Amino acid sequence: MEPSVVLLREAQILLPSTKLVNKVAVITGGARGIGAAAAKLFAQNGAHVVIADILDDLGATLADSIGGRYIHCDVSKEADVESAVELALGWKGQLDIMFNNAGIPGPSGSITSLDMEKVQKLLSVNVLGYLHGIKYAAAAMIKTRKGGSIICTSSSAAIMGGLGGHAYTLSKESINGLVRSAACELGVHGIRVNCISPHGVPSEMLVNAFKEHLGKKDMQADDVSKIVGETGSLLRGRCATVEDVAQAALFLASEDSGFITAHNLVLDGGYTSACSTMS
Ligand code: NAD
Numbered sequence: 101m102e103p104s105v106v107l108l109r110e111a112q113i114l115l116p117s118t119k120l121v122n123k124v125a126v127i128t129g130g131a132r133g134i135g136a137a138a139a140k141l142f143a144q145n146g147a148h149v150v151i152a153d154i155l156d157d158l159g160a161t162l163a164d165s166i167g168g169r170y171i172h173c174d175v176s177k178e179a180d181v182e183s184a185v186e187l188a189l190g191w192k193g194q195l196d197i198m199f200n201n202a203g204i205p206g207p208s209g210s211i212t213s214l215d216m217e218k219v220q221k222l223l224s225v226n227v228l229g230y231l232h233g234i235k236y237a238a239a240a241m242i243k244t245r246k247g248g249s250i251i252c253t254s255s256s257a258a259i260m261g262g263l264g265g266h267a268y269t270l271s272k273e274s275i276n277g278l279v280r281s282a283a284c285e286l287g288v289h290g291i292r293v294n295c296i297s298p299h300g301v302p303s304e305m306l307v308n309a310f311k312e313h314l315g316k317k318d319m320q321a322d323d324v325s326k327i328v329g330e331t332g333s334l335l336r337g338r339c340a341t342v343e344d345v346a347q348a349a350l351f352l353a354s355e356d357s358g359f360i361t362a363h364n365l366v367l368d369g370g371y372t373s374a375c376s377t378m379s
Pocket of ligand 1: 130131133134153154174175176201202225297298299301304305
């Protein structure tokens with residue numbers, strides 16, 4: 101190979117990734133887990149990131165470390181989400197990417213004895229929180245006439261029954277419908293709306309769920325990765341990481357996915373397409 105070609109390739113490897121240069125993003129639930137991984141990756145790709153969460157210390161520290169902003173934002177409260185979008189607009193004059201990602205697990209147990217107060221709480225975060233995010237992000241994007249990308253974290257629980265409890269499934273399937281509906285209206289403004297459906301990512305949420313279900317308080321993320329990798333993925337021994345999901349969010353946020361809207365990008369190692377009798 102020509103030396104000049106080798107040099108060019110090496111230079112490209114050294115160059116920082118620039119998929120989101122000059123873009124402004126709000127990430128709800130960005131203080132930890134999937135949202136935190138996305139905040140870091142978006143910033144590495146040149147984005148200005150606003151982290152909106154209720155974990156103030158974690159969120160503010162992460163925002164400082166990536167040159168971003170933090171705002172206390174309970175997504176179930178409409179005014180909080182409006183303020184998060186206003187922070188982005190006041191800071192950089194635009195909003196290009198809204199990553200609606202904040203979520204909580206649902207109450208488990210039989211449908212015949214569901215705690216309806218807990219269900220209401222879940223729906224206020226996992227459904228209304230997403231509606232708030234789309235409402236204010238879309239308004240900002242329409243106003244600045246630059247289009248944009250809205251990404252919502254759904255779940256494999258919206259595809260398969262029996263994952264995470266009835267109320268959690270209800271909340272995530274609602275997100276899929278909302279995404280399709282919003283994409284229909286907003287496409288004319290150049291705004292794309294998509295969802296990501298991860299499966300079995302060993303974040304704090306999933307580790308806590310495993311601790312509860314298996315009654316093992318000392319369970320760690322590595323134990324959960326091993327179990328999910330062996331039983332919840334066609335790619336044996338491998339489960340999704342928060343970085344895998346962040347890469348999918350980056351794809352949907354950037355122009356690499358410029359003609360994709362109303363789509364559900366499933367990150368499940370093929371699990372939800374699997375037939376249990378085949379292996
Ligand atoms: P996580 O618990 O590590 O992160 C969730 C984040 O959301 C936290 O920072 C939390 O403080 C924040 N949050 C919770 N309630 C909030 C509220 N009312 N307002 C603002 N922020 C709030 O869990 P995660 O796995 O990173 O979850 C991120 C998203 O991914 C969730 O929507 C979850 O349902 C979804 N998801 C996770 C998995 C998985 O296996 N971990 C699978 C499918 C979908």
